Amino acid sequence: MVVVMASEATESDLDNVVSLVESAGGEAFVSRGVNRTIVGLVGDAERFEALNLGGQHGVVEVVRISAPYKLVSREHHAERSTVHVGGVPIGPGTMTLIAGPCAVETPEQTLEAALMAQSAGATLLRGGAFKPRTSPYAFQGLGEEGLRILADVRAETGMPIVTEVVDARDVELVARYADMLQIGTRNTQNFALLQAVGEAGKPVMIKRGMSGTIEEWLMSAEYVAQRGNLDVVLCERGIRTFEKATRNTLDISAVPVAQRLSHLPVIVDPSHSGGHRDLVLPLTRAAIAIGADGVIIDVHPHPETALCDGPQALVREDLAELTELMRALPPVVGRSLTAPAAAVPA
Amino acid sequence: MVVVMASEATESDLDNVVSLVESAGGEAFVSRGVNRTIVGLVGDAERFEALNLGGQHGVVEVVRISAPYKLVSREHHAERSTVHVGGVPIGPGTMTLIAGPCAVETPEQTLEAALMAQSAGATLLRGGAFKPRTSPYAFQGLGEEGLRILADVRAETGMPIVTEVVDARDVELVARYADMLQIGTRNTQNFALLQAVGEAGKPVMIKRGMSGTIEEWLMSAEYVAQRGNLDVVLCERGIRTFEKATRNTLDISAVPVAQRLSHLPVIVDPSHSGGHRDLVLPLTRAAIAIGADGVIIDVHPHPETALCDGPQALVREDLAELTELMRALPPVVGRSLTAPAAAVPA
Amino acid sequence: MVVVMASEATESDLDNVVSLVESAGGEAFVSRGVNRTIVGLVGDAERFEALNLGGQHGVVEVVRISAPYKLVSREHHAERSTVHVGGVPIGPGTMTLIAGPCAVETPEQTLEAALMAQSAGATLLRGGAFKPRTSPYAFQGLGEEGLRILADVRAETGMPIVTEVVDARDVELVARYADMLQIGTRNTQNFALLQAVGEAGKPVMIKRGMSGTIEEWLMSAEYVAQRGNLDVVLCERGIRTFEKATRNTLDISAVPVAQRLSHLPVIVDPSHSGGHRDLVLPLTRAAIAIGADGVIIDVHPHPETALCDGPQALVREDLAELTELMRALPPVVGRSLTAPAAAVPA
Amino acid sequence: MVVVMASEATESDLDNVVSLVESAGGEAFVSRGVNRTIVGLVGDAERFEALNLGGQHGVVEVVRISAPYKLVSREHHAERSTVHVGGVPIGPGTMTLIAGPCAVETPEQTLEAALMAQSAGATLLRGGAFKPRTSPYAFQGLGEEGLRILADVRAETGMPIVTEVVDARDVELVARYADMLQIGTRNTQNFALLQAVGEAGKPVMIKRGMSGTIEEWLMSAEYVAQRGNLDVVLCERGIRTFEKATRNTLDISAVPVAQRLSHLPVIVDPSHSGGHRDLVLPLTRAAIAIGADGVIIDVHPHPETALCDGPQALVREDLAELTELMRALPPVVGRSLTAPAAAVPA
Incomplete structure (x- = not known):
């Protein structure tokens, strides 16, 4: 599962997401690209669903990804990157x-x-x-x-x-x-x-x-x-x-x-x-x-x-x-x- | 070794080449393309050398070919075929x-x-x-x-x-x-x-x-x-x-x-x-x-x-x-x- | 699907099986080994089910086989052959x-x-x-x-x-x-x-x-x-x-x-x-x-x-x-x- | 080229070999096994020949090795190792x-x-x-x-x-x-x-x-x-x-x-x-x-x-x-x- 942060999201928005994930027994990997920051989640997807991550401040989108690679997958980012x-x-x-x-x-x-x-x-x-x-x-x-x-x-x-x-x-x-x-x-x-x-x-x-x-x-x-x-x-x-x-x-x-x-x-x-x-x-x-x-x-x-x-x-x-x-x-x-x-x- | 026949070579020119090759204990394989006829030789190259095949009537060229394929090799026919x-x-x-x-x-x-x-x-x-x-x-x-x-x-x-x-x-x-x-x-x-x-x-x-x-x-x-x-x-x-x-x-x-x-x-x-x-x-x-x-x-x-x-x-x-x-x-x-x-x- | 015939099955038992399969729009391939004759069926498995092949005279067994190879599969013949x-x-x-x-x-x-x-x-x-x-x-x-x-x-x-x-x-x-x-x-x-x-x-x-x-x-x-x-x-x-x-x-x-x-x-x-x-x-x-x-x-x-x-x-x-x-x-x-x-x- | 040292060779025997190799513009790689020490040479083999390495104190043997791997090659050590x-x-x-x-x-x-x-x-x-x-x-x-x-x-x-x-x-x-x-x-x-x-x-x-x-x-x-x-x-x-x-x-x-x-x-x-x-x-x-x-x-x-x-x-x-x-x-x-x-x- 990948959480895409808004470009205007703050560090505390990001911290909030990471804390929530950890509270559900998961791990959060933060990746900062030039245009967007995303958070890759590892753990129990059902418990993550219950966190309402999509409703958190600074979060644009939450994507479930079926491929074994998450952050580099086109499933979560349809547009090709430069x-x-x-x-x-x-x-x-x-x-x-x-x-x-x-x-x-x-x-x-x-x-x-x-x-x-x-x-x-x-x-x-x-x-x-x-x-x-x-x-x-x-x-x-x-x-x-x-x-x-x-x-x-x-x-x-x-x-x-x-x-x-x-x-x-x-x-x-x-x-x-x-x-x-x-x-x-x-x-x-x-x-x-x-x-x-x-x-x-x-x-x-x-x-x-x-x-x-x-x-x-x-x-x-x-x-x-x-x-x-x-x-x-x-x-x-x-x-x-x-x-x-x-x-x-x-x-x-x-x-x-x-x-x-x-x-x-x-x-x-x-x-x-x-x-x-x-x-x-x-x-x-x-x-x-x-x-x-x-x-x-x-x-x-x-x-x-x-x-x-x-x-x-x-x-x-x-x-x-x-x-x-x-x-x-x-x-x-x-x-x-x-x-x-x-x-x-x- | 490949013998390339002239476009105006006759059947008897061709027969002559084949006979010479066989007289030297070799085998001759005749291939007729649209524009040229060629003869592939199998046998003892040194004995073939002694036949003066290049000097026979109707022969354009005799080519020694190092590749294991002879007739399709570009060694004997530099121009690409159509x-x-x-x-x-x-x-x-x-x-x-x-x-x-x-x-x-x-x-x-x-x-x-x-x-x-x-x-x-x-x-x-x-x-x-x-x-x-x-x-x-x-x-x-x-x-x-x-x-x-x-x-x-x-x-x-x-x-x-x-x-x-x-x-x-x-x-x-x-x-x-x-x-x-x-x-x-x-x-x-x-x-x-x-x-x-x-x-x-x-x-x-x-x-x-x-x-x-x-x-x-x-x-x-x-x-x-x-x-x-x-x-x-x-x-x-x-x-x-x-x-x-x-x-x-x-x-x-x-x-x-x-x-x-x-x-x-x-x-x-x-x-x-x-x-x-x-x-x-x-x-x-x-x-x-x-x-x-x-x-x-x-x-x-x-x-x-x-x-x-x-x-x-x-x-x-x-x-x-x-x-x-x-x-x-x-x-x-x-x-x-x-x-x-x-x-x-x- | 494979039909295994009894060792004492007659030619007419076999013909009967083949006819039934063909009547259901299928093809029957007969293979005679030393110890047994088997019939490989190609066609609509559901229509074959309706034929009651297992109940025909001279038939020992009818086996559905999931592998793409049927007659040589160990699914229908668990014992290894000599x-x-x-x-x-x-x-x-x-x-x-x-x-x-x-x-x-x-x-x-x-x-x-x-x-x-x-x-x-x-x-x-x-x-x-x-x-x-x-x-x-x-x-x-x-x-x-x-x-x-x-x-x-x-x-x-x-x-x-x-x-x-x-x-x-x-x-x-x-x-x-x-x-x-x-x-x-x-x-x-x-x-x-x-x-x-x-x-x-x-x-x-x-x-x-x-x-x-x-x-x-x-x-x-x-x-x-x-x-x-x-x-x-x-x-x-x-x-x-x-x-x-x-x-x-x-x-x-x-x-x-x-x-x-x-x-x-x-x-x-x-x-x-x-x-x-x-x-x-x-x-x-x-x-x-x-x-x-x-x-x-x-x-x-x-x-x-x-x-x-x-x-x-x-x-x-x-x-x-x-x-x-x-x-x-x-x-x-x-x-x-x-x-x-x-x-x-x- | 590999120089095999005697089991009783001293450190100064070894230093001598290394120095000679370096004096000829080469590099010497010393490998100490349990039973023997060997020196792998990289550089100009002809210049190494002139050094009379085989005649140096503490040297058992000098072996030229054609394989690209030297020290692990069986060419210099015919007996299999334990x-x-x-x-x-x-x-x-x-x-x-x-x-x-x-x-x-x-x-x-x-x-x-x-x-x-x-x-x-x-x-x-x-x-x-x-x-x-x-x-x-x-x-x-x-x-x-x-x-x-x-x-x-x-x-x-x-x-x-x-x-x-x-x-x-x-x-x-x-x-x-x-x-x-x-x-x-x-x-x-x-x-x-x-x-x-x-x-x-x-x-x-x-x-x-x-x-x-x-x-x-x-x-x-x-x-x-x-x-x-x-x-x-x-x-x-x-x-x-x-x-x-x-x-x-x-x-x-x-x-x-x-x-x-x-x-x-x-x-x-x-x-x-x-x-x-x-x-x-x-x-x-x-x-x-x-x-x-x-x-x-x-x-x-x-x-x-x-x-x-x-x-x-x-x-x-x-x-x-x-x-x-x-x-x-x-x-x-x-x-x-x-x-x-x-x-x-x-």
């Missing part, structure tokens, strides 16, 4: 291009990649400072040094930053630099990490687990939402199947399915799905055409020397075609390419 | 809409569905007279009576027919009525059936096996090609994965991958992939955007009474949107919707 | 070893393999004369010549023959030689073939589809049973998953699951599951311990020159260990190794 | 039964489950105090209170404890109570957590990821080993496939494959694989027969009220059969059921 990342919207009506290097390696490489991305229409910069790697002997990222590089490139280009966090103990650090925190596919069910980013005060992007069902993905988003953060973006990045011609199998159907089940924005990662440079643009076209709210793409000035996932990065020669498709395709599906953020967040 | 079905092209440059009922039930239902399909831009009519069903107790199709209904509707609408054959013993019968023979997902490795349709003198559409790799799919096409029939269309229809929110997982990446490996046209079946009516149009948009050469869609005038797969059929209310997207989207990717066949084949 | 192949039982209480070469190549190779198999306790000989191969360029089997070799080896060793049939047009031919007809994993949903073997008068072994669910596997068996043949053996041979360290992933749990859902015997193919010689014996141990009714194993006198699947064949050096485990393990799970057939069928 | 947990061995020659409740709920329930487990031959107690749950609204475990209950039950029964840790920040806490730390399937690629348990000074059990390849599983073990802890046990618990008749598909072949690739012990979890009580004993028999070094089983005195995974727990009625199979089956494969620890660790 999440703002450093002023850049991700949501219905727009098509947001997020691009940058898979891993931050040097200031020069990061800036070059950012400028490449920006020239093709990207308004958000991706780049990894903490890299989860299958092998303990592989490059694990530059850590805080990488975050500083990203911040410098943001200052120079005006592009807000999306970067991954892999350890709950690093959330505070990463959140000081990042505009959106990314949860990678291997951590989609790292519940301690999900709860930590839920409390970090920054938007969160959750990649789908490589063998995660759509329902499990929404449950991961619910972990974040339950800690008070409704600014969550879902990212489809391919699932693991028997087919080995591609790195993963992009589950393109997951975009409309997730959008029907949840009000959260859904974007697509064509780079990690296909795993080959020559699949990135075709998959990007498919993602836009099916109605994704954004795409996140690897670009690299010198992929042959990349420390991570070079074979799937777009290069300079691809930028003209990327630029053209980001211009031409969104209008055909009733969207416009997202404009740059007016101001760069600190 | 297959003509009763005069309707499927191939690069065009976007062909194939639509109709999953199963032929009555003359009225079939005609209604065909007219719905045609109104949305379809130039080929799909419809099943022989239905492979998981349960022996489910409706198995009308058989030859269904084929007659399809032929009548073709006469009335001018739409060539695509229909499935499930038994090698029925190939001759089905080929008398059909303009293109369809091999379903459960028969993709029914090699006896593949060989039979390879000799039937009609174009063939091969659906991908529900757990078939892209390589296996191309090997199935090779079975048909090896029997002399290069007019093969590949159809991606979703693969079986752990995700159960959709009937199958549409492997959209398979379109560009198969087009890069093979010169054959590749189309998409958004109806059987998603298994839900409300996923058909989004998946169709993705298929067109990624560069498919066609789509094949279930439509039904009264899906609530359909004998097969009603939940995934488009209905009358969907036609306006389908029509509009078939008009607007192909030009964005450099294609035009295929025009109707000028004349209806017998 | 299938006899040329006098050799496969079923509860025994452990039957079927072994031989993947493909019949020469009389010598087949006899050698059969003697190897027999020395390790095998009582049935496997060997392929018709081989379904992914590539049209691979060895496709010796055809009828292979069947003749198998018959000769049967005459010499006394081992009844299990061999694959891949084309409905060959069923009559293969059934003249074979003691059990094998349906391979690629043909598990080749319904025309299933129906043809259902009418051939010989026991049938159905391998699980490489991406077939257990329910689909039982539905394939139902196709055979519906044509009047209840002598069906199910064979688990590994399913297709993301894991590539083995050729397939042996779904060992499928053995107890299928045995709980169906009364049919269930055996395991450890050779095609693992795809490596050194996995065959460990997987055989697991199959016996979990309660399989038999195992089917590739053996080859000279696997390095095998025309098919050499790497997974057991060789002479493995026979002592195989013999020992076939002796020691079945008793621990309450079974005994099946004894040789007393007489060799023609 | 890991001791509170005095109880897990390794070749023995069969160790680990059993207990999925989640610790109350002192009474935990003690009852432990006594049930012990009566059937279990020598290690499993039980979860921190539970990773797909839903944020599900029971998440008792936390430290649960650990205290486990410690009390250990004191009473003498059974060392295996329990899960889900957050790197809790490793120190859990390690104070546990005898073996468990990494669950959702955290198999939570690299921060793997590194933390690698430094905790307690044996670690790593469950296979639900869509993890065998190679990825060994790489996860390598993360732990690289931090100096070679006391790692691998646990196969089923993978995610298309088949939904079981909770997961137990990949029984993974046992011999992982044992051939790695020297680490490999155990099986039949409870979480099958997900049904009636599959637990059959899967246990298969696990023992194939050569697993142990099994880990859910038992519960009152599964109908269990807070977690009740349907898969064995109950009192199952204990006689479990006891009997743990007694009878291991000797058939050359093992004996592990005896209780002589002394209980603090």
